[in-house]
Amino acid sequence: MSISTPGGPERRPTVVSTGKKPAAGRPAAGAKATGAKAGPGKSGSAQRTGGGKGPRKPITPVKVSQGRSWGPIALFVAVGVLATSIVGFGAWATFKGSQSWQDKAAGIDGIVNYREIDPDGISYESHQSGKIEYKYSPPVGGAHNNAWQRCLGDVYDAPIAAEHAVHSMEHGAVWLTYRPDLPPADVEKLAGVIRGNDFMLMSPYEGLDAAVSLQAWGYQLKVDSADDPRITEFTTTLAQNASIEPGVPCSSGNYTTGTGTEPRELAPPTGG
């Protein structure tokens, strides 16, 4: 019942206006036949202009027998193509959307997303002073000291306290760490990636299980070569974006610029 009713009221007016007998499927069949003779692409308009009037019908076939007007057909096709491409482009743009930095990060081969696989491992209650045990090495988040390590493209030539570096990462910094026995030429290559860029810092890291390990809050990528193109991919994609306090600076404030893995307390108020 519910299937047959929707069609009913729509069919009715047609029947009434034509004032003819044809039942359900008939008029459609008749129109189709006319349309087919009228040539492809024109059946709709022929039918519409016909308006269901009787005398009209014979005219259409006559027209057709005289050959097609290619100009209009080409135009119809052009409009069709244009309409399809507009719709297609819109659909494609919508589908593709804007690729977020998260998508870009997920696209980096070998990256580990701890925000996804271990959110508890990088959560923390509040700032904490002194030494802190970290679950991952190098750490990718979690509790940290009050002071952050300055991350204005700073290249530290000695290990730094993770307790400060983790705070830098909270501010959106990418912390590049490398094995201390890396050749100086490689270290210089890495420095070239970091130096001069806000929200980046680098330092050697004792006991690293890869040549280079890159960290941002909740993200890590370990690579075996200083030439690996994923290094730049990681730094540019995650620097600042990975901040969990968006808008907070890396370059100013109560930062520390000292090296050594012993965490420092906040410097006393700077004078006056």
Place this chain on the structure above:
Amino acid sequence: MPNATQGAAQAERNGTEPPRPSRTLRQLTLLMAAVLLLGVGWTAATLLSNRVPGEESAEAGFARDMSRHHAQAVEMAMIVYAKGQDPALRQIGYDMALTQQAQIGHMQRWLQEWELLPTGSRPAMEWMPDAVPVGPDGLMPGMATREEITQLHESQGAEVDQLFIKLMIDHHLGGIHMADGLLEVSDRPEVVRLAEASKQAQQKEINELRKLGLADG
């Protein structure tokens, strides 16, 4: 009334040139041509108006580089706010730090809207019309060196004021220079507006700083 059109069409058809399309068809053709033109125009307009600055545009370069340039000004301004001797200077520091930090936010937002990363793939200042070379340390014109920043951090008393004035005047001159570079090549409204505003503010602050420098010195 359909009969009228029809009659005309029929008359035409019975005439001399059989292959001629009917009037209806011609009207339809014209209509379709109009639709086609409109469609092309609309598409072109949409594509053009949706165009945002790209990875290597001056606007993106400005947003990235001025953010970093500003970041150092914020740092210096916070130092003078915390320990400057002259209250007027502390006031300027406060004003500068908040304004420039907010502007960093604006510029970062543009980059997000343009779907660009905060860090560029090209060297800093390369987008400038006169392609300003930037040293290996990444310091752009006017920026203080690491040593100068450390010196400012460690300075005390009246030395803070004098050092700040000197460093900030240079910094602002560099900032104005960068804003000029952008204004020379860009007509993107939001970027032009910020470049102009920051240029004017920094010019005024330079005047102010010079005055205070003379008074304090």
